[in-house]
Amino acid sequence: MVRVEFLGPIQKESLELEITNLNELAKILQDDKEIQEWLENSAVAVNDTLVSSRDLELKDGDKIALLPPVCGG
């Protein structure tokens, strides 16, 4: 089971999913009306490290986070 968290202004409860890679996650989220508009401008972190490729095997207990556009200061 992989946990998916939506950070900052994305108003969505975390998901617990049986997935093994980010392609599967992309497919699920692209079909989700609440989240699809955020996908284009959100970055992805796996276990609190930003990732730049979907070629990554996910294992049980991994934590994925979606980070929408930022503005500190």
Added chain:
Amino acid sequence: MLYLYDGPLDVPTILKEWYEQESESNYGAYIPFVGTVRSEDEIDGLSFDIYEPILESWFKAWQEKAKEKGAIIKMAHSRGDVKVHESSYIAAVFSPKRRVALEFIDEFVEDFKASAPIWKYDLKNGERIYALDRSTAIKGSGLLS
């Protein structure tokens, strides 16, 4: 060092503490940047969400870069609400000579704006409104689109 506070920053106290922490460290330059919430668009203030695990790793990478130049970096940021004319952000660089610190603070604050996992909201008429138009997508965004 990275310091996070609930609510506005106590600017004089933080600047004084940082000054005192390094007063015997033989740095010739202490360059602070203080960010103050301005009165504009009829806002009452700003509010912030922070994702701390990634903020910490981002900051740690900058600490390493500073170290390579013989400098150190400190940063303070607010969580939650900060009213107009209060401060939500302070960054400072200490270095042996001024040039390194002046250049480093510029690079650091620019990357902070583009990469630090902090989300800003306008406080207006009792509402908390995400400042999407002033926000920047983190490098590599769109991986799942």
